[in-house]
Amino acid sequence: xxxxxxxxxxxxxxxxxxxxxxxxxxxxxxxxxxxxxxxxxxxxxxxxxxxxxxxxxxxxxxxxxxxxxxxxxxxxxxxxxxxxxxxxxxxxxxxxxxxxxxxxxxxxxxxxxxxxxxxxxxxxxxxxxxxxxxxxxxxxxxxxxxxxxxxxxxxxxxxxxxxxxxxxxxxxxxxxxxxxxxxxxxxxxxxxxxxxxxxxxxxxxxxxxxxxxxxxxxxxxxxxxxxxxxxxxxxxxxxxxxxxxxxxxxxxxxxxxxxxxxxxxxxxxxxxxxxxxxxxxxxxxxxxxxxxxxxxxxxxxxxxxxxxxxxxxxxxxxxxxxxxxxxxxxxxxxxxxxxxxxxxxxxxxxxxxxxxxxxxxxxxxxxxxxxxxxxxxxxxxxxxxxxxxxxxxxxxxxxx
Numbered sequence: 001x002x003x004x005x006x007x008x009x010x011x012x013x014x015x016x017x018x019x020x021x022x023x024x025x026x027x028x029x030x031x032x033x034x035x036x037x038x039x040x041x042x043x044x045x046x047x048x049x050x051x052x053x054x055x056x057x058x059x060x061x062x063x064x065x066x067x068x069x070x071x072x073x074x075x076x077x078x079x080x081x082x083x084x085x086x087x088x089x090x091x092x093x094x095x096x097x098x099x100x101x102x103x104x105x106x107x108x109x110x111x112x113x114x115x116x117x118x119x120x121x122x123x124x125x126x127x128x129x130x131x132x133x134x135x136x137x138x139x140x141x142x143x144x145x146x147x148x149x150x151x152x153x154x155x156x157x158x159x160x161x162x163x164x165x166x167x168x169x170x171x172x173x174x175x176x177x178x179x180x181x182x183x184x185x186x187x188x189x190x191x192x193x194x195x196x197x198x199x200x201x202x203x204x205x206x207x208x209x210x211x212x213x214x215x216x217x218x219x220x221x222x223x224x225x226x227x228x229x230x231x232x233x234x235x236x237x238x239x240x241x242x243x244x245x246x247x248x249x250x251x252x253x254x255x256x257x258x259x260x261x262x263x264x265x266x267x268x269x270x271x272x273x274x275x276x277x278x279x280x281x282x283x284x285x286x287x288x289x290x291x292x293x294x295x296x297x298x299x300x301x302x303x304x305x306x307x308x309x310x311x312x313x314x315x316x317x318x319x320x321x322x323x324x325x326x327x328x329x330x331x332x333x334x335x336x337x338x339x340x341x342x343x344x345x346x347x348x349x350x351x352x353x354x355x356x357x358x359x360x361x362x363x364x365x366x367x368x369x370x371x372x373x374x375x376x377x378x379x380x381x382x383x384x385x386x387x388x389x390x391x392x393x394x395x396x397x398x399x400x
Contacts, residue, residue: 001040001041001104001120001122001124001126001128001211001212001213002040002041002042002209002210002211002212003038003039003040003128003150003209003210003211003212004038004039004056004059004061004207004208004209004210005036005037005038005152005178005180005204005206005207005208005209005210006034006037006038006039006049006052006055006056006059006206006207007033007034007035007036007037007049007055007206008033008034008036008178008179008180008181008182008203008204008205008206008208009032009033009034009035009036009180009181009182009183009206010033010035010036010133010181010182010183010184011035011036011073011075011133011181012035012183013032013033013034013035014027014031014032014033014182014183014184015027015028015032015184016183016184019184021184023184023185023186023187023188024184026188026189027184027188030205031188031189032206033182033206034049034050034051034055034206035047035049035050036049036133036152036180036181037049037052037055038130038152039056039059039061039063039066040104040120040128041102041104041122042061042062042063042065042066043065043066043067043068043100043102043104044066044067044068044070044100044102044104044106044120045063045066045068045069045070045086046070046072046118046120046130047070047071047072047073048069048071048075048082048086048089052083053083055206055207058207059207059208059209060209063083063085063086064085066085066086066087067087067100067101067102068087068098068100068106069082069086069087069088069089069090070089070090070091070092070098070106070118071089071090071091071116072091072115072116072117072118072130072131072132073114073115073116073132073133073135074114074115091108091116092106092107092108092116092118093108094108094109094110094116095107095108095110096108102123103122103123104120104121104122104123105120105121106118106119106120106121107119107121109129109131109137110137110138110139111131111132111135111136111137111138112135112136112137112138113132113134113135113136114132114135115131115132115133115134115135116132117129117130117131117132117135117137118130119148122212122213124213125213126149126150126212126213127148127149127150127212128148128149128150128151128152128212129148129150129151129152129153129165129170130151130152130153130180131151131152131153131154131158131161132154132181133154133157133181134154134157134158134181135154135158135161136153136158136160136161136164137161137164137165140164140165140167140168140170142168143168143169144165144168144169144170146169146172147169147170147171147172147174147175148165148170148171148175149174149175149176149212149213150175150176150177150178150210150212150213151165151170151171151175151176151177151178152177152178152180153177153179153180153181154179154180154181155177155179155196155199155201155245156179156182156183156185156186156192156195156196157181157183157185159199159241159244159245160244160245160276162177162199162200162201162245163244163245163246163247163276163278164247166245166246166247167247167248176210177199177200177201177202178201178202178203178204178210179192179196179201179202179203182203191394191395194395194397195241195242197220197221198221198222198225198241198242198243199221199242199244199245200221200245201245221347222384222385222386222400223344223346223347223348223385224341224344224347224348224350224383224384224385224386225239225242225348225349225350225384225385225386225387225388225400226349226350226352226377226380226381226384226386226387226388227239227242227349227350227351227352227388227390227395228351228352228353228354228377228381228387228388228389228390229353229354229389229390229391230353230354230357230391231353233390233391233392233393234390234392234393234394235351235353235388235390236301236302236351237393238388238390238395239299239301239349239350239351240299242349243297243299243347243349244276246296246297246347247278247296248278248279248280248296248297249276249278249279249280249296249297249298249299250279250280250281250282250290250295250296250297250298250299251279251280251281251282251299251301252282252284252287252290252298252299252300252301253281253282253283253284253301254284254285254287254300254301254302254303254305254306254309255283255302255305279299285305285306285309285310287300287306287337287340288336288337288339288340289340290346291337291340291341291343291344291346291348292340292343292344293346294345294346295346296346297346297347297348297349298346298347298348298349299348299349299351300348300349300350300351301351302350302351302352302353303350303351303352303353303373303376303377303380304352304353304355304373306337307334307369307372307373307376308369310330310333310334311326311330311368311369311372313329313333314326314329314330314333316329316330316368316372317365317368318365319364322368330372334372334375334376334379337376337380338376338379338380338383341380341383341384342383350380350384352373352376352377352380353373354377354389355369355370355373355374356370356371356373356374381398381399384399384400385399385400386399386400387399387400
């Protein structure tokens with residue numbers, strides 16, 4: 001089954017008309033995207049968009065052989081003129097199956113937002129799933145018979161759609177996931193590629209033709225990632241976005257609870273509201289133990305609070321205690337954590353702070369914490385496939 005993406009953008013396209021934002025200003029040339037539309041084996045057109053005939057011609061195809069046009073979502077704005085060679089556009093009711101004269105079977109998949117998803121099976125048995133913008137599958141019960149060969153969906157706007165499909169086995173290790181309906185909320189260029197690769201997905205330019213069922217090179221998802229940055233830099237958001245497409249994640253909160261501290265409670269509440277509801281939270285500093293166990297991906301936030309707890313345990317803040325054994329005890333605990341990061345079989349994203357680039361702390365204890373955190377960050381970074389520095393909400397790749 002051959003699939004040509006006539007467009008890969010949001011319904012308004014990218015850049016949006018008359019939008020002054022930075023993302024739209026940089027969406028030029030290969031980064032410009034028409035509204036998403038799919039041409040399958042020259043026989044089936046999913047979503048009718050302005051300029052579809054010319055987009056097909058640029059990709060080396062004609063719409064003259066199309067036997068069915070199906071819409072996935074309400075098309076707002078001016079009506080799209082139907083080219084004379086195309087049959088009328090329609091939608092298949094949820095749950096029903098349409099069989100085309102070409103031998104393709106189309107099953108309508110219900111969504112949790114306005115629109116209809118379509119599962120398309122070729123006469124040879126390849127299967128793809130195409131979801132409308134801003135929607136995820138609804139009512140997924142039980143395990144899927146087998147994974148799809150290809151899934152096209154709004155990975156950036158609805159990462160939980162991929163998570164739901166993974167949870168029931170509809171997206172497997174060999175499923176190719178393509179991000180479509182890309183809007184100006186998606187980061188541009190290499191930042192988009194990095195974000196999608198963390199989800200096991202990728203984006204392609206308009207006009208790309210894919211062979212469904214052909215063994216794809218699925219992006220490698222880094223098993224260990226360290227995200228560092230200053231206060232309020234966006235490092236926690238960057239770390240959370242890397243795991244949004246996974247159905248189950250354990251969020252390891254190393255800060256614990258601080259009774260009588262409303263400002264800290266507000267910080268914790270903000271993080272909780274931002275996390276997907278399916279994630280489970282563990283409030284603990286026994287990170288090495290979790291890394292050594294089997295289970296779903298871990299998000300550890302953060303190593304600086306873990307170090308604070310470790311220094312508390314060995315009374316490393318006092319100079320005399322530090323000299324009499326606190327230093328050795330702390331280094332042993334750090335070595336245990338680093339060894340656990342090296343040996344873990346779980347996917348893990350770790351968050352830490354950069355504290356050594358500012359004012360030198362006024363106290364010996366403050367300088368000791370700064371120095372030990374720098375050593376900890378360097379040791380953990382050496383064990384990670386990918387290391388990111390987040391500055392002003394922008395992630396800079398240091399490794400990977």
